[in-house]
Amino acid sequence: IMAGVWFLARSVRKTADTRLKKSMDDPLLAGFLANLLRLFILITGLLLALRILGFGGITTSILAGAGISAFVIGFALRDIGENFLAGILMAFKRPFRVGDFIETGNPPNTVKGRVVSLNIRVTQLKTPDGKDVYIPNANIIKTPLFNYTVDGFLRLDFTVSLPAGQDYSSIIAEMQGAVKMVDGVLTTNRIPGVRISGIASGRPEARVSFWIDTSTTTRKEESIKSDVILAVQRIVENYTIKQ
Known part of the structure; x- marks a missing residue:
């Protein structure tokens, strides 16, 4: 009996998940509701199976003692219950979506x-x-x-050491231009920034920051950041050679 209930719950969950995702704009909520429906079917199936097998008294006792057992089980499995309630809260009101x-x-x-x-x-x-x-x-x-992507925009940054005794205004300008040339970096509303952030071992350090639009770019942020670092490093090496 329980095997049949398990297969039924699994089938219903898949069907509900597919249909809810088609009709709802929120795949996370759709998947959560489908899992919740599966859990409800499993619990209902267990109680019905006990009644069919002649354990109706047990079923009644379970329901009658739900208040006491809820306290005992809740204390013993408080972490599971806490995660379950947190899941319900986040399903209906949460600060992220799939892909964020x-x-x-x-x-x-x-x-x-x-x-x-x-x-x-x-x-x-x-x-x-x-x-x-x-x-x-x-x-x-x-x-x-x-x-980092609630509005689709993600800012990335890193720090690079600059060669000593150089025209830092020129280095910063060249760095900013090189960053703008990297595919995937935003250059209009959110332009790249390069500024001196500190001094380490007698050499100035520059912080390079730039923005990407995760809703439109097809490239991973790690790949874009890697290209930006390489572009900046080439400029640093060129000025190092000039020393």
């Missing part, structure tokens, strides 16, 4: 990645190095969360 690049956790123990799915207990992220990370929903609710 987010960072969550308490520094320095944070996790960065793109949102893949929201399940009953966990949220799945794909990190820049290809790892699949499953974060308990309660952790996301209780810790700081940074969404």
